[in-house]
Amino acid sequence: MSNDLSADPVPLSRGETRGEPRQRVRGPARGLLARLDRHFFALAVLPSFLAVFLVTVLPFLAGLGLSFSSISSTHDGIFPLTLHNYSRIAGDDQAKTVLRNTFEYAGAAVLLEVVLGVLLAVLLSQKSRIMPGFRVVYLLPLTAASVVAATSWGALLNTSQGWINYWLGLLHLGQPNWLASTKLAMPSVVITELWSGVPVVALLVLAALLGAPQDPIEAAMVDGATAWQRFRYVTLPAVRPVIALAALLRVVAAFQQFALFQILTGGGPGLSTTVLNYYVYKQAFAFNNIGYGAALATLMVGLMAIPLGLLFAASRRGRA
Amino acid sequence: MTATDRGTAAVPAVAAARRRRGRRATQRSLAGSIVLWVLLGLGAVFILLPLVWMLSTAFKQPDDAFAVPPHWLSKPTGANFSELLTGEFRKYVLNSLLVSVVTTVIALAFGIPAGYAFARTRIRGGKFIQAWFVLAYVIPPVIFIIPLYIIYQHAHLLDSYTGLVLAYETGILPFTVWLMRAYMSEVPRELDEAAWIDGCSKLGALWRVVLPTVLPGITTVGLMVGLSAWGEYFGAVILTGPKTQTAPVAVNSYVGLLSSDWSKLAAAGVVVIVPALLATVFVQRGFARGLSFGAVKQ
Numbered sequence: 001m002s003n004d005l006s007a008d009p010v011p012l013s014r015g016e017t018r019g020e021p022r023q024r025v026r027g028p029a030r031g032l033l034a035r036l037d038r039h040f041f042a043l044a045v046l047p048s049f050l051a052v053f054l055v056t057v058l059p060f061l062a063g064l065g066l067s068f069s070s071i072s073s074t075h076d077g078i079f080p081l082t083l084h085n086y087s088r089i090a091g092d093d094q095a096k097t098v099l100r101n102t103f104e105y106a107g108a109a110v111l112l113e114v115v116l117g118v119l120l121a122v123l124l125s126q127k128s129r130i131m132p133g134f135r136v137v138y139l140l141p142l143t144a145a146s147v148v149a150a151t152s153w154g155a156l157l158n159t160s161q162g163w164i165n166y167w168l169g170l171l172h173l174g175q176p177n178w179l180a181s182t183k184l185a186m187p188s189v190v191i192t193e194l195w196s197g198v199p200v201v202a203l204l205v206l207a208a209l210l211g212a213p214q215d216p217i218e219a220a221m222v223d224g225a226t227a228w229q230r231f232r233y234v235t236l237p238a239v240r241p242v243i244a245l246a247a248l249l250r251v252v253a254a255f256q257q258f259a260l261f262q263i264l265t266g267g268g269p270g271l272s273t274t275v276l277n278y279y280v281y282k283q284a285f286a287f288n289n290i291g292y293g294a295a296l297a298t299l300m301v302g303l304m305a306i307p308l309g310l311l312f313a314a315s316r317r318g319r320a
Numbered sequence: 321m322t323a324t325d326r327g328t329a330a331v332p333a334v335a336a337a338r339r340r341r342g343r344r345a346t347q348r349s350l351a352g353s354i355v356l357w358v359l360l361g362l363g364a365v366f367i368l369l370p371l372v373w374m375l376s377t378a379f380k381q382p383d384d385a386f387a388v389p390p391h392w393l394s395k396p397t398g399a400n401f402s403e404l405l406t407g408e409f410r411k412y413v414l415n416s417l418l419v420s421v422v423t424t425v426i427a428l429a430f431g432i433p434a435g436y437a438f439a440r441t442r443i444r445g446g447k448f449i450q451a452w453f454v455l456a457y458v459i460p461p462v463i464f465i466i467p468l469y470i471i472y473q474h475a476h477l478l479d480s481y482t483g484l485v486l487a488y489e490t491g492i493l494p495f496t497v498w499l500m501r502a503y504m505s506e507v508p509r510e511l512d513e514a515a516w517i518d519g520c521s522k523l524g525a526l527w528r529v530v531l532p533t534v535l536p537g538i539t540t541v542g543l544m545v546g547l548s549a550w551g552e553y554f555g556a557v558i559l560t561g562p563k564t565q566t567a568p569v570a571v572n573s574y575v576g577l578l579s580s581d582w583s584k585l586a587a588a589g590v591v592v593i594v595p596a597l598l599a600t601v602f603v604q605r606g607f608a609r610g611l612s613f614g615a616v617k618q
């Protein structure tokens with residue numbers, strides 16, 4: 001069988017390997033329609049293939065190209081192409097701070113989201129008549145646009161007029177400057193990230209828990225395993241790929257977070273909440289250093305490859 | 321719960337184990353119950369807090385919105401909403417609606433046939449193509465947005481609907497193809513083959529047999545995609561202007577350094593969140609399943 005895009009690929013059913021003889025299914029026999037039909041699968045992929053090429057591959061390559069250029073408000077045109085943007089990153093102290101912020105933010109957010117999300121999933125998987133209502137409550141943040149999360153948390157955390165400080169005041173616990181202090185700004189943004197992230201992890205893991213076979217758990221019970229042992233050695237391994245996938249989705253989300261930083265803190269105070277994605281935005285669109293921004297964005301793609309590769313491998317493991 | 325594990329209580333060993341524990345395995349001790357509901361309650365408060373703030377503030381007089389201690393809905397008013405929906409904001413909501421509907425329709429029109437083809441055949445380089453589709457979803461949008469911005473400047477596509485929809489397809493189209501492939505893989509291929517034998521063309525088999533079967537999946541994917549376009553902020557901030565500004569960008573315009581208008585801000589937030597909320601509750605069963613599809617399923 002030839003497996004060329006233009007040739008007629010013989011459909012392979014799942015589990016069938018190449019080279020096994022297989023009966024060709026007859027479609028309509030003659031004419032233009034029949035010819036089109038024979039190449040149906042290639043034709044079906046073609047529009048998407050071209051569209052994806054147009055809107056992702058080309059811009060991606062263009063972005064790479066721009067990262068060697070010095071387009072900015074003072075310099076028009078992309079030539080000359082040199083490595084100067086990359087050497088500039090190496091000497092940019094701000095970029096070092098930004099990188100540290102990025103990993104602190106993504107690390108703290110994803111770790112807490114996974115731990116709290118798994119805990120919440122276990123709680124939500126308990127049987128009770130009112131549990132469906134609770135599940136709907138935890139579904140709500142999934143519907144909220146990032147702007148909604150950012151603006152309402154911004155109001156709640158407002159130092160003088162926010163509800164949170166009002167209640168803390170009633171309890172005589174002081175009224176911290178949540179978003180305006182170098183110490184508290186980053187943790188505050190992490191908390192708002194948790195608001196949208198923990199439910200995503202929880203609902204994914206919950207779906208896996210509810211779909212997990214009960215037999216091994218019963219068997220462990222017969223063998224006298226405690227509830228903790230059943231969870232640790234039976235349930236957890238069964239849902240591990242889903243946890244890895246959820247972590248993967250949240251790493252992507254944390255690296256791409258923009259609305260929270262722009263609306264809550266604007267990257268401040270100082271540089272304390274400037275993460276890479278926001279720094280790229282600032283360089284490229286606020287300071288007009290397009291070339292430098294593109295180089296930073298390229299660095300960001302490279303940095304994401306590491307955690308994503310590991311998590312992707314973990315989500316693929318333990319599957320039939 | 322599969323059919324096979326429902327009857328385990330009938331197995332003597334299991335019944336004995338349950339008796340040894342002195343109660344049915346699914347029951348919780350009183351302490352366990354208290355811990356469970358306290359934790360769930362605290363979590364629910366955390367989740368509901370910003371939504372309660374938004375909903376209550378949206379119905380307040382502008383001055384009451386800042387009151388400390390909070391005024392609990394003294395003199396509730398619908399004025400914020402009527403002002404928003406008769407003013408500029410209505411245009412921004414319609415912009416969001418237009419862009420998210422067009423983005424979704426294009427993504428499905430392209431993604432359904434491609435997903436079907438990937439589910440049913442192996443084409444040369446198919447593995448690479450699919451790997452790129454996953455990558456395109458994962459790669460930070462900023463790397464696409466920077467060159468698009470430069471290209472749009474020269475092609476006069478800044479502040480245009482076309483430009484925004486194209487930018488949204490960078491992440492959304494690969495995601496749609498990837499999920500559609502997962503749903504289509506679940507349809508037994510005997511169905512298509514039966515249709516072919518009955519004289520259907522491949523397109524006919526897709527249209528008459530496969531599509532009706534995966535309609536729930538299409539609905540779920542369509543809504544997920546529509547929601548992400550509806551609430552998208554980053555690309556909209558950079559690529560829209562006065563004409564095509566979307567609702568999420570407009571929401572933030574009620575936050576100023578000097579003159580924040582919290583009651584308007586909250587009302588605008590409610591307008592953005594309510595359609596999304598209704599849509600999500602409508603497909604909540606498919607939602608988590610759709611999220612985990614494609615990566616966990618082969």
